[in-house]
Amino acid sequence: MDQFRPINRSKRPGMLVLTFLTVxxxxxxxxxxxxxxxxxxxxxxxxxxxxxxxEWVGHIDIYGVQDPWHRALLKPAVIRFRLGTQDYxxxxxxxxxxxxxxxxxxxxxxxKALSISAKDPNHEFRTSLWLDGYHPNDPKDLVSGSFHGQxxxxxxxxxxxxxxxxxxxxxxxxxxxxxxxNSLVQAMNAAAGAKP
Numbered sequence: 001m002d003q004f005r006p007i008n009r010s011k012r013p014g015m016l017v018l019t020f021l022t023v024x025x026x027x028x029x030x031x032x033x034x035x036x037x038x039x040x041x042x043x044x045x046x047x048x049x050x051x052x053x054x055e056w057v058g059h060i061d062i063y064g065v066q067d068p069w070h071r072a073l074l075k076p077a078v079i080r081f082r083l084g085t086q087d088y089x090x091x092x093x094x095x096x097x098x099x100x101x102x103x104x105x106x107x108x109x110x111x112k113a114l115s116i117s118a119k120d121p122n123h124e125f126r127t128s129l130w131l132d133g134y135h136p137n138d139p140k141d142l143v144s145g146s147f148h149g150q151x152x153x154x155x156x157x158x159x160x161x162x163x164x165x166x167x168x169x170x171x172x173x174x175x176x177x178x179x180x181x182n183s184l185v186q187a188m189n190a191a192a193g194a195k196p
Contacts (some may be wrong), residue, residue: 054175057079057174058156058173060079061169075101075103079098080097091116093115095111096110096111109130113127114126126146127159157172
């Protein structure tokens with residue numbers, strides 16, 4: 001009877017795969033140095049004032065007519081959210097936040113897929129904001145949907161929504177804290193309470 005030959009369990013196939021992956025990574029890094037630096041910075045704690053990541057706070061105005069059976073609406077609101085990196089390879093940002101609309105309790109939301117092209121000198125973006133517990137037929141939901149805007153590094157983040165049906169929104173946000181948000185909400189509620 002012939003004996004079975006022992007199987008060659010050399011490490012060469014594993015080394016070949018490892019070498020291929022290393023070369024691929026080095027080529028990608030050389031072709032995309034800016035993207036690589038951004039990915040590395042994403043793992044570092046803290047955010048600079050020139051980064052889009054961090055806490056954003058500001059006023060937005062909600063206005064328009066939802067449909068022919070509703071009255072026109074004009075309501076001030078205060079919004080805050082924390083942006084972080086959602087997807088390092090697609091350069092998508094997202095996060096959670098809270099919006100306080102005059103005369104309503106605060107509502108929490110998720111901001112998803114905010115993407116800014118590195119090639120766009122205007123830093124324009126599109127994103128979507130969805131209230132927690134979102135339902136498409138909720139008449140109290142004034143804010144869920146898609147937005148567009150512009151980020152000015154070190155200055156502001158503007159957001160806007162123009163719809164043929166539904167409510168339009170426009171606002172400008174700056175880097176801020178929870179205390180900034182709370183003081184803006186108090187000022188908004190005081191101004192709304194002072195109106196007849």
